[in-house]
Amino acid sequence: MTTDDLRSLIYDFGRRARAAARVLARTSTEQKNRGLLAMADALVESGDLILAENAKDVAKAEQAGLSGAMVDRLRLDTKRLEAMAEGIRQVAELPDPVGETLRDWTRPNGLRISKIRVPIGVVGIIYESRPNVTCDAAVLCTKTGNATILRGGSESIHSNVAIASALSRGAAQAGLPADSVLLIPTTDREAVKVLCGMDQHLDVIVPRGGKGLIETVVSHARMPVIKHYDGICAIYVDAQADLAMARDIVLNAKCQRPGVCNAMETLLVHQSVAAPFFAGLGPVLREKKVEVRGDARVCSLLPGVAVRASEADFRTEFLDLILAAKVVDSLEEAIEHIETHGSHHSDGIVTADEGAAERFLQEIDSATVYWNASTRFTDGGEFGFGAEIGISTDKLHARGPMGLEELTTYKYLLRGTGQVRV
Numbered sequence: 001m002t003t004d005d006l007r008s009l010i011y012d013f014g015r016r017a018r019a020a021a022r023v024l025a026r027t028s029t030e031q032k033n034r035g036l037l038a039m040a041d042a043l044v045e046s047g048d049l050i051l052a053e054n055a056k057d058v059a060k061a062e063q064a065g066l067s068g069a070m071v072d073r074l075r076l077d078t079k080r081l082e083a084m085a086e087g088i089r090q091v092a093e094l095p096d097p098v099g100e101t102l103r104d105w106t107r108p109n110g111l112r113i114s115k116i117r118v119p120i121g122v123v124g125i126i127y128e129s130r131p132n133v134t135c136d137a138a139v140l141c142t143k144t145g146n147a148t149i150l151r152g153g154s155e156s157i158h159s160n161v162a163i164a165s166a167l168s169r170g171a172a173q174a175g176l177p178a179d180s181v182l183l184i185p186t187t188d189r190e191a192v193k194v195l196c197g198m199d200q201h202l203d204v205i206v207p208r209g210g211k212g213l214i215e216t217v218v219s220h221a222r223m224p225v226i227k228h229y230d231g232i233c234a235i236y237v238d239a240q241a242d243l244a245m246a247r248d249i250v251l252n253a254k255c256q257r258p259g260v261c262n263a264m265e266t267l268l269v270h271q272s273v274a275a276p277f278f279a280g281l282g283p284v285l286r287e288k289k290v291e292v293r294g295d296a297r298v299c300s301l302l303p304g305v306a307v308r309a310s311e312a313d314f315r316t317e318f319l320d321l322i323l324a325a326k327v328v329d330s331l332e333e334a335i336e337h338i339e340t341h342g343s344h345h346s347d348g349i350v351t352a353d354e355g356a357a358e359r360f361l362q363e364i365d366s367a368t369v370y371w372n373a374s375t376r377f378t379d380g381g382e383f384g385f386g387a388e389i390g391i392s393t394d395k396l397h398a399r400g401p402m403g404l405e406e407l408t409t410y411k412y413l414l415r416g417t418g419q420v421r422v
Contacts, residue, residue: 014201020177021147040088042170053158069259091386119145121203128209131159154187196220228393230343231261238351262378297327346375367400
């Protein structure tokens, strides 16, 4: 496909999506929910095809030597596909934020002003290897009356095309616009730049992927971008921590699924409990084949840790079974380290000291901050949102897991009786 052909295709998508968005904006909650349920059914009905297409992507990824964590993010199976369908049904049951009155007041001149939630319009999603994003993005946008244009990565192209086709078919069968969900069927990198320049048809872009992708989108986008650069998540084990609880939380945050953005990358341990804590944690880390990169004190406490942590290690999102660890002398030092080296995504403290916990919760400037829980809960489904469009580390419009409310904006409706300004 030539550059001109690609540009023509994407701009045609933009015009079609804009037309679909106008229809969706006036579609009732009941009809949108019927569409979502039909999308879930279509996903299940297309299960064999979707898994066959996904197998092509997985085989290609393994041949290319992608890490086990990256292949796991890509892989679908019957259980994951059923979970995707169930997630759609859960979104259908959630309250529709569109049309909600946020505020209503009357001015002294009798002019009544209402602030109400409305759809954003057309949402572009640019993402990499996770095919479930195709489903999550399409579903949340449909529920909130937004059309969506999807551009997935080359690793999951076969999976994405099959999933988007099933969702679009289900939506159309239920009477929603067939162009509510459009997926760009090419992995040409030029598509990203074309999409980013299409501000007359696209209202916002949400990139989900590595830092390189996000920087490319930010540098080319002519419309707002909602993003997160890195998931450099830290857990601090305080002097008053229950060490058994801390061990379980750390292992879950690091090992349960290391290739995702809410996995722990940095472990900080108070010096007063470092020796007993690492004595209990070390054997399990070795059993799970976690590579620890520690400071001098960690290396002295963990036999076999030969890699000294560099400054860069504490600023790295490994997305793998690699852990940067450090012993700190105080809560203040832990907070300072996280604020200096972290990415303001998800950070936690393990402690029985309520005062220390509350200070940590207040002073850590991250999208999600935890007390005595794994960072792995930073997820739209776990927050009760049904699914998520992404996790934002921005501070404006959306922050943290982005669910339905974050896919709306607002407008003011003014009702008068002939008022004029003097």
